[in-house]
Structure formats: structure tokens, C-alpha cells
Amino acid sequence: MSPSIKDVAERAGVSVGTVSNVLNHPERVAENTRATVLSAISALGFVRNSSAAQLRAGTSRSIGLIVLDMANPFFHDVARGVEKIADELGYAVVLCNSDDEVTRENRYLQVLEEQRVRGVLITPIEVSSDRLDALRRRGTPAVLVDRHDPRVNCCSVAVDDVVGGELAGAHLVAHGHRKILYFTGPLALRQCADRLTGLRRAVAAAGLDPEETVEVVEGRVMNARSAHDAARPRLAAGAVPTAAFCANDLMALGVLRAAVSTGRRVPEDLAIVGYDDIEFAADAAVPLTSIRQPTQQIGRTAAQLLVEECDNPDTHAHQQVMFKPELVVRDSTGG
Amino acid sequence: MSPSIKDVAERAGVSVGTVSNVLNHPERVAENTRATVLSAISALGFVRNSSAAQLRAGTSRSIGLIVLDMANPFFHDVARGVEKIADELGYAVVLCNSDDEVTRENRYLQVLEEQRVRGVLITPIEVSSDRLDALRRRGTPAVLVDRHDPRVNCCSVAVDDVVGGELAGAHLVAHGHRKILYFTGPLALRQCADRLTGLRRAVAAAGLDPEETVEVVEGRVMNARSAHDAARPRLAAGAVPTAAFCANDLMALGVLRAAVSTGRRVPEDLAIVGYDDIEFAADAAVPLTSIRQPTQQIGRTAAQLLVEECDNPDTHAHQQVMFKPELVVRDSTGG
DNA sequence: TGGAGATCGTGAAACGTTTCATTCACGAGT
DNA sequence: ACTCGTGAATGAAACGTTTCACGATCTCCA
Numbered sequence: 144m145s146p147s148i149k150d151v152a153e154r155a156g157v158s159v160g161t162v163s164n165v166l167n168h169p170e171r172v173a174e175n176t177r178a179t180v181l182s183a184i185s186a187l188g189f190v191r192n193s194s195a196a197q198l199r200a201g202t203s204r205s206i207g208l209i210v211l212d213m214a215n216p217f218f219h220d221v222a223r224g225v226e227k228i229a230d231e232l233g234y235a236v237v238l239c240n241s242d243d244e245v246t247r248e249n250r251y252l253q254v255l256e257e258q259r260v261r262g263v264l265i266t267p268i269e270v271s272s273d274r275l276d277a278l279r280r281r282g283t284p285a286v287l288v289d290r291h292d293p294r295v296n297c298c299s300v301a302v303d304d305v306v307g308g309e310l311a312g313a314h315l316v317a318h319g320h321r322k323i324l325y326f327t328g329p330l331a332l333r334q335c336a337d338r339l340t341g342l343r344r345a346v347a348a349a350g351l352d353p354e355e356t357v358e359v360v361e362g363r364v365m366n367a368r369s370a371h372d373a374a375r376p377r378l379a380a381g382a383v384p385t386a387a388f389c390a391n392d393l394m395a396l397g398v399l400r401a402a403v404s405t406g407r408r409v410p411e412d413l414a415i416v417g418y419d420d421i422e423f424a425a426d427a428a429v430p431l432t433s434i435r436q437p438t439q440q441i442g443r444t445a446a447q448l449l450v451e452e453c454d455n456p457d458t459h460a461h462q463q464v465m466f467k468p469e470l471v472v473r474d475s476t477g478g
Numbered sequence: 479m480s481p482s483i484k485d486v487a488e489r490a491g492v493s494v495g496t497v498s499n500v501l502n503h504p505e506r507v508a509e510n511t512r513a514t515v516l517s518a519i520s521a522l523g524f525v526r527n528s529s530a531a532q533l534r535a536g537t538s539r540s541i542g543l544i545v546l547d548m549a550n551p552f553f554h555d556v557a558r559g560v561e562k563i564a565d566e567l568g569y570a571v572v573l574c575n576s577d578d579e580v581t582r583e584n585r586y587l588q589v590l591e592e593q594r595v596r597g598v599l600i601t602p603i604e605v606s607s608d609r610l611d612a613l614r615r616r617g618t619p620a621v622l623v624d625r626h627d628p629r630v631n632c633c634s635v636a637v638d639d640v641v642g643g644e645l646a647g648a649h650l651v652a653h654g655h656r657k658i659l660y661f662t663g664p665l666a667l668r669q670c671a672d673r674l675t676g677l678r679r680a681v682a683a684a685g686l687d688p689e690e691t692v693e694v695v696e697g698r699v700m701n702a703r704s705a706h707d708a709a710r711p712r713l714a715a716g717a718v719p720t721a722a723f724c725a726n727d728l729m730a731l732g733v734l735r736a737a738v739s740t741g742r743r744v745p746e747d748l749a750i751v752g753y754d755d756i757e758f759a760a761d762a763a764v765p766l767t768s769i770r771q772p773t774q775q776i777g778r779t780a781a782q783l784l785v786e787e788c789d790n791p792d793t794h795a796h797q798q799v800m801f802k803p804e805l806v807v808r809d810s811t812g813g
Numbered sequence: 814t815g816g817a818g819a820t821c822g823t824g825a826a827a828c829g830t831t832t833c834a835t836t837c838a839c840g841a842g843t
Numbered sequence: 844a845c846t847c848g849t850g851a852a853t854g855a856a857a858c859g860t861t862t863c864a865c866g867a868t869c870t871c872c873a
Contacts, residue, residue, distance in 0.1 A: 147829055148831095149830095160831080160833090167831075191830080192828090192829055196829080198828090198829080198830070199830045199831045199832080
């Protein structure tokens with residue numbers, strides 16, 4: 144089908160080894176031979192067959208990245224960070240989207256292993272994955288993203304969600320709020336539970352009773368619609384809460400809409416704090432106060448850890464990196 | 479390093495050919511041999527080396543997808559549609575994000591060609607790409623996504639932006655608006671220009687003078703911030719326009735924020751129509767009327783066209799598919 | 814009993830690279 | 844005149860599969 148290195152060699156009147164050298168070690172071949180070969184290459188439209196190259200080389204220069212959900216700006220930024228570092232270090236990134244489905248996750252792990260990637264960056268759907276363990280046992284390093292390994296068996300990079308909850312709680316309490324709604328997804332998710340822990344801790348630290356001050360509104364899904372629906376009845380009644388903390392920005396937007404449509408002013412009648420500081424947070428009708436995570440940094444660090452492990456499999460020591468989130472104050476809490 | 483088919487064969491006491499058959503044509507091998515081989519496989523933790531397989535097979539079962547910007551929900555949905563069809567037809571999708579940089583686009587085209595993908599789906603950054611032409615000339619089919627080929631040399635799938643502009647214009651005119659601001663990105667972009675053409679056409683169709691009715695506000699970038707900044711002075715003055723049409727939803731959100739912060743009520747004082755119908759449009763403080771494009775459908779159709787071309791390179795005839803967008807009415811125009 | 818099928822399994826070739834030991838050519842140094 | 848060294852190119856082996864023509868073994872029936 145497409146021309147091979149052999150065709151190029153023939154046309155240039157050299158051996159295949161020389162053509163290969165032109166491709167991979169240009170300095171080893173004399174000026175004019177190189178020119179002849181290069182012109183043969185472009186005349187024939189030769190494109191290297193990476194399967195053959197990789198088969199022979201035995202090792203690839205690529206890493207896999209499996210994210211939970213490409214629609215989520217968080218993971219998009221993580222991917223950006225990963226690509227940046229990979230680029231610098233000469234690795235290619237194979238991007239996979241598990242879409243929160245275990246079967247997809249497993250399929251991608253299989254594909255990546257068949258492709259002999261050097262390592263894998265992954266936000267696993269479940270805390271422990273047999274498929275992932277098997278991969279690691281066979282010698283492909285993995286780094287967990289936005290998760291921690293309960294057994295400290297591999298590197299991981301995450302953000303401290305308890306601190307995030309505390310930042311939000313302290314901010315609201317400092318503004319005088321004494322009745323705070325916490326809109327959250329399933330508390331079975333570590334992230335949701337940790338943020339609540341932080342919120343309560345901040346409330347307690349201010350000498351208030353968490354039981355009395357914090358009301359938890361737990362929903363199944365974490366989108367704007369569900370938060371809007373959950374918030375409406377609690378706001379319509381002219382009720383007590385003066386503040387809402389939401390487990391992500393989408394939910395915060397939902398609460399904001401509920402406030403607007405029930406005639407409550409933000410932040411005068413209701414202060415709102417979101418989480419993630421997605422792009423839209425700053426551009427909401429009332430710009431949202433939110434908790435920002437160092438997303439790109441997460442990706443960069445994860446990639447660095449992975450490459451470090453690939454390059455020094457023996458001396459490598461696993462690390463659990465934990466970043467601190469940061470509070471971004473905007474109009475929704477009175478700026 | 480990792481065990482090969484040969485190790486498996488040895489352990490199972492069969493030939494390599496038989497192991498290969500177990501992997502690829504299980505029906506050709508007897509029940510018990512198959513069982514022996516399978517247990518050898520799992521005992522050794524054998525994972526097929528896809529480089530070798532592909533090298534020998536000569537052809538891969540994968541297609542490339544190069545999108546402009548993974549952060550954009552539009553492309554995310556397109557990707558979803560592509561994956562769905564590819565899945566059904568047994569193809570793997572290699573996802574690439576050119577991030578609007580020509581060098582990245584070219585690098586990915588190179589990588590995909592080296593991997594011998596069967597075909598490429600791409601939203602090219604520039605109308606014509608030499609690298610892409612070369613790829614096609616060498617026999618890798620390509621389908622354009624959200625773009626059209628000026629020379630009708632390959633398949634393409636896009637949406638009619640003129641119709642989108644017309645829908646928005648007709649809707650606003652029907653609601654009595656006689657002074658409409660059009661917030662847009664560079665009119666050099668076909669999409670932006672087409673939407674304006676449609677808007678003017680609708681205005682003219684209602685017997686109004688487009689020159690007088692439509693005021694164009696052209697910005698360099700198409701995000702919420704820029705639209706907000708451009709809108710503020712034009713709204714603060716208690717000025718004439720009663721409606722805004724925005725070239726995308728992000729800009730519409732920016733205009734909405736400008737309206738809220740200058741005390742204009744939406745839709746009473748200012749009606750707003752966005753474009754794309756992104757997820758957030760429905761969840762904005764005032765849910766946005768918007769123009770919806772059949773995004774997943776675009777991805778599905780593009781994938782089908784590509785696979786069709788891969789499977790029947792000879793009988794294949796290029797098609798330029800053009801979908802019609804649809805108006806989604808919500809509160810921001812008085813629902 | 815022999816022969817025709819059918820059913821399974823074998824073994825070697827081939828895919829397109831990279832690598833590396835080897836050869837070649839040619840000056841320089843003694 | 845000879846070795847030595849150096850820079851350049853060669854050619855064959857190897858990477859791990861898949862494929863395919865060919866045996867080997869069994870079953871069935873005349």
C-alpha cells in the first residue's frame with residue numbers, strides 16, 4: 144500500500160539502514176546522502192509506520208490519560224496540564240473519556256496496555272479497580288488523579304476537600320450567616336462528604352453548633368436542574384437560611400436561578416458559594432464566589448510524577464500529593 | 479519484558495498459530511485446547527501487543543477525530559456522537575484536540591497517519607490545509623466537521639448558520655423588537671457572518687430596514703467577558719435597543735449579566751437570544767432562548783460517512799450534508 | 814479394509830522498522 | 844609501505860503478531 148522505508152532506500156540508492164538513520168539519527172549520515180534520502184522521502188510521500196517502529200523499539204513514547212468526563216471543565220484543565228508537561232518531555236498523550244462507565248474504563252485500560260503505553264494517568268470510577276491493579280502488577284505505572292489510593296501503592300495527586308469546605312464555611316460565618324444550606328450530591332462520594340466535614344469544622348471553630356447551623360440537602364445528581372428544584376421550595380417560603388454552599392458550581396447556578404425566580408436578591412437575601420470555579424462562575428448573572436482548585440497544576444504534577452516513575456522505576460518512591468484549594472470572592476457573597 | 483504469544487504457546491503446549499487462533503478465531507479451535515490456552519494466558523498475564531498485530535494485519539480498526547476545542551460543549555457532543563457510531567461499527571476513536579493551533583493540528587495529522595488510522599474526522603483550523611490534502615492524496619479518507627470543502631472534494635457535515643440567524647431574527651421581530659443588537663466575534667469567521675446574513679434576511683422579510691434595525695457589535699473574542707464589556711455602555715444609557723442576538727451562548731450570558739447589573743429586566747426591558755444551546759443556557763439565572771444545533775447528530779453522520787468511504791473507497795460519492803438548526807424558546811425572550 | 818471428508822493443529826513466512834556488528838574508503842602518522 | 848583511526852554505509856537479525864498451505868488424526872461408510 145503506502146511506500147515503505149525499503150522503497151525509499153531503493154529510490155535513493157542506499158540501504159534501508161541508512162534511511163532509518165536519516166529518520167532517527169540524522170547526524171550519523173553525510174550531508175548529501177541525507178539530502179538524497181529526504182528528497183526520495185518527499186517524492187514518494189513516505190510516512191513512517193509507527194506500529195513497526197514501536198514493535199521493534201519495544202517501548203512507546205506515550206502515556207494514557209483516562210478522565211471521568213470530558214464535559215467537565217475540571218478535567219479539561221487537568222488534561223491541558225498533562226499535555227503541557229508531556230509535550231515538554233517528548234511524550235504523546237492518548238486521551239480517553241470513561242464517561243463514568245466502568246466498562247468503558249476497563250476497555251480503555253485494555254487498549255492502552257495493548258498499545259504498550261509507558262504509563263497511565265487515571266481518575267478511577269471506583270476506589271479500587273482489578274483491571275488497574277493488574278496493569279500495575281505487570282509493570283505499567285499509574286498515577287491517580289483527583290483520588291487517593293487507600294493502600295499507598297502508587298502516586299496520586301488530589302486536592303484537599305476538607306480545606307475547601309472550611310474556606311467556604313469560614314467565609315460565610317464571617318459574613319454573619321447563621322443558617323447555611325449545603326447542597327450536595329451523594330454523600331457517599333468522598334468529595335461531597337469531605338466538603339461537608341470542612342464546612343462543619345469551620346462552623347464549630349466559630350463557636351456555633353454545626354447541627355443547628357448547617358442543613359444538608361442531598362441530591363442524586365450534581366447539576367443545575369436538580370439543585371434548582373431542591374432549592375425552590377426552601378427559598379419560596381421566605382424561610383430562614385441566608386446562605387447556600389454548593390458542592391459544585393453547576394449546583395450554585397441552579398440555586399442562583401431559584402433565588403432569582405423567587406424574587407430573592409443575591410447576595411442581600413441569599414449568599415451563595417460554589418465549588419470548582421468553572422469558567423462560567425465569573426460570568427454568571429451574579430458572579431459567583433467559589434472554591435478554586437489548581438486544576439492545571441494537578442495535571443502537570445501528575446504527569447511529572449508518572450514520567451519520573453517511568454524513567455526511574457527502581458529508585459522511585461510513591462508520593463501522595465495534596466493541593467490546597469483557594470477561595471475566590473465575588474458578588475454572590477457581597478464581594 | 480511482558481510475555482508474548484510464544485510464551486503462552488509454550489506453557490500451553492501448543493503452537494503460536496493456535497494461540498493466535500484462540501485470540502482471533504476461537505471457533506476454529508477445539509474446546510479443551512481453547513481452555514488450556516486461555517488458562518495459560520491468564521496465568522501469565524498475557525496482553526496482546528497491538529503494534530505487532532497491526533503491523534502484520536496492515537490495517538487498523540481506528541479513526542482519528544481532531545476537534546478545535548475540547549472545552550467547547552459543541553465539540554464534546556460531536557465527539558460523543560462519533561464514538562457512538564464508531565463503537566457500533568467496531569472502530570476505535572483516537573481523540574485529538576488541536577486547540578486552534580495549526581502546529582498542533584499538523585502534528586496530530588502526522589501522528590494519525592503514522593498510526594495508519596483508517597480515516598480522519600476533522601474541523602480544520604484553516605479552510606484548506608496542505609497537510610490534510612497530502613493525507614487524503616495518499617489514500618486516507620477525511621470528513622470535514624462543521625465546515626465545508628470549497629472544492630467539493632470530500633464529505634462534510636455542517637449546520638446552516640444563515641437559517642440559524644433567520645430563526646433568531648424572525649423570533650425577535652415577531653415579538654415586536656425594532657432595534658436589535660448583534661453581538662458577534664470576527665465577521666471574518668464564516669459562522670459569524672452567516673448568522674448576520676440570516677438575521678438581516680429575517681428583518682428584511684418582515685418589511686423592515688436591516689440597516690436601521692440591526693446594529694452590529696463586533697468583538698475579537700467570543701466569550702462572556704468581552705460581550706459583557708461591550709454591552710454595558712450600550713445598556714446603561716437607557717438606550718433604544720430592546721433585543722440582543724448573540725453569536726454564541728457565552729456572549730449571551732455576558733449580555734445577561736450586563737443587563738442584570740445595569741438594572742434592566744430580562745426579558746421585559748431586553749430580550750436575549752443566544753446560539754448553540756449549551757447546557758448552561760437552560761440553567762442561566764434567566765433561562766436563555768437559543769439556537770440549537772443537532773450536535774450529536776453531526777458527529778454520528780460524520781462517522782457514518784467516513785466509515786462508508788473507508789469500506790467502499792471505489793463506489794463512494796462525496797456528500798455535503800447540511801443540517802438545519804432549531805429555535806429553543808425560553809424565558810429570556812418572554813418564553 | 815480402505816478411502817474420503819471433516820476437524821484440528823502446525824510451522825514458516827511476512828509485515829516495516831531499528832539496531833549493531835561489520836565492511837569500506839580514505840587520510841594521517843610513523 | 845604500513846598500520847591506525849575515523850566517518851559513512853551496509854546487511855542481517857530481531858521485534859510479536861497473523862496467515863495460510865500443509866499435515867495429522869479421526870469418523871463414517873462402502
